[in-house]
Amino acid sequence: MNKYLDNLKKGVDLRESALGLKEEIRKTHSGKTLAKELAGDFSVFTELLKHEDPKVRKNVALVMGELGEESLKPVLWEAYQREEILYIRADYLKALSQYDCTPYLEAIKARMEELDRIAVTPEEEKHVYCEQTALKTVLVKTEKIRKHTFTAWHERLEVILLVNREHREATAEQLYQPEKVRLLAGGVRFVTDNLERVQPIRTYTEMLFPIPGLELLEGSPQNMAEQLAHSQMLPFLKKCHKEDQPFYFRLEVRAQMAPEQKVDLVKKLARALEKESDRQLLNAPGGYEIELRLVGNREGRFIPLLKLFTIKDRRFSYRVESLPVSIAPVNAALIMYLVKDYLREGARVLDPFCGVGTMLIERRQVATPSALYGVDIMEEAVRKARKNSSLAHVRSDYIHRNFVDFTHEKPFDEIVTNLPAASRLRNVESVAALYDRFLEYIPRVARSGATIVAYTPDYGILKHSLEEHGRYYIKKTFCINEREGSFVVVFRLK
Structure with a gap:
């Protein structure tokens, strides 16, 4: 940054140095630091606003915007007013948008109306549009x-x-x-x-x-x-x-x-x-x-x-935390609405792949459970689930653990979950093995006759696993997205 500044003072490589200084300040957020170092002497910039090269004027103006010095505001405004090159007028306004432009409010509105009236060539049209957009940005910030x-x-x-x-x-x-x-x-x-x-x-x-x-x-x-x-x-x-x-x-x-x-x-x-x-x-x-x-x-x-x-x-303001694989709240809400006839008040509910807690929170919206438990192998997911549930005012217990290692002294009446997808687990074999483990696990934590609601983008794999195990019978299947192959399966433990 010092090199670019020295070049500007010496008049060396002005175009490259002005551009380099602007980008360095933005990258490091050091505009106010530079302003302090200059101790009120901004003459190097104010003089260059009169330079014959419009690109030098443009980048110097943008540097002055980043400095945040009130004394530079009238200088930028005067330079904007006298600028005759259309394609850089918007850049002066971008610089001015960093300041309170209340003194120029009426002039800004007048310029916007003027731009509506003037005849422009097709080549000039985009530059006029850019200036109008920049004027509105200043106007919005100024008028609050x-x-x-x-x-x-x-x-x-x-x-x-x-x-x-x-x-x-x-x-x-x-x-x-x-x-x-x-x-x-x-x-x-x-x-x-x-x-x-x-x-x-x-x-x-x-x-x-x-x-x-x-x-x-x-x-x-x-x-x-x-x-x-x-x-x-x-x-x-x-x-x-x-x-x-x-x-x-x-x-x-x-x-x-x-x-x-x-x-x-x-x-x-x-x-x-x-x-x-x-x-x-x-x-x-x-x-x-x-x-x-x-x-x-x-x-x-x-x-x-x-x-x-x-x-x-x-509706879903509680969902402040999420993960790339998290189910959309509206999808979780739709699923719970579709399966509402299979859910009951006072049920003990478990989600063994709880993620950030969305399925359990939306389950609570349909019927009041006596207990909600969520388990996930990712510590980050559990942490986020606790925060989301707190914001939703839903009382839940979240445990950071692999689901196969979690048991409870009281059996669960319902299991609701968004099953991991093959795309997440990299191959069909691994998701089939996971689904097998999931179905083997359910009798360890759920009572006979328990209801399981499973959302999966791999319906064929889940259906095959259910048929192989023989301890379950499917009550209802809902297609959520036919193109993606995602389904909700409601089944019961015999």
Whole structure:
């Protein structure tokens, strides 16, 4: 870092040294340390902001942002205002975003409006977009935008819940007006006037809202922006929230498109939508509360949907700890809902492959057990399971041990578990051997007639092991993901 700084002072290798100093500061987080060492003399940087090489100016500005010295803020602002090279104006703003830019707030808003009006060439368009994005970043940080409050809990709303494709009915039957539900390929669509009763359902992955009166989007990004801006999207958002202020959004495109096509569509549509909505909708790289999701169909058109982050999803807030092999909480919740008729109140429940405790926690949601025990060979998993269970207010005992070494003086009534997969154990032979040991182990810890709920991505292996052992009979099998081959098997010990 000292070498780069000396070069800048001597005027040697300015472009490489400015870039090197910027990257070194970011890598080591040493901006404030350097500022102290310079003891208020930043003339080497302020002079280079006037250098003829735009890349020198750009990287020096970014260095000044990392220093965090208030005296440099007006210098950066003046340099930004006089900068004529479009492609580096955004970098001055990135530097300024490290400071409180309240004195420049009105000028920032005026510049955003100016950029909407100016005519640009196709080559200039991306640089203008970058400057607009950087201006919004500064604006968001400076204004400390108040969050919108969702208030439409008892308004009449059309809702789409995304769910497991194999078990759409499991969610549909939990709605209090199931006859008004329409099943989609990967979800359920319905109308409700009581969202408070819908939100706690644990078997959906996402809650989305169709835009009233707008089923499909088509045409150029400008055409689609006009369709959105003149639709009921803004009235719907305003109806659902009490604050009268712009909505910060992000665009998500899910369609069969090349990555570069998606990026181009998102940039052009976001910019056009801001203009067409008179900036009541603002695209934000961070701090957004609304996701506008465009789902492509076979005809090349898009279904527009809204995801509202103003609706806080706290269903699985206990799951702060996880492992790469951990089951998704919504999958564990679906499994327990599917097998609920085989679970009973007051049961003593064991999970011999408990991981971070998700299966046991979700088992507790369905019927209150008298005891929950989790065993795992990984100490890290047990530690995380204890934390998750504490946050879920579920009383469980977790033991760090290989399951075959764990026994208890009282037999268990139920065993619920997410069995290790062949992919995790590297080969089919090892998972078959593990499943055999698991089935041999159950009679040592469970009473006769005990219920076992086993989730496995290797159903064929488990089914073969069950048939070989002969001490079990299968009560029910549920396919969770046909493509992945994952199933839940409910069986009993004779």
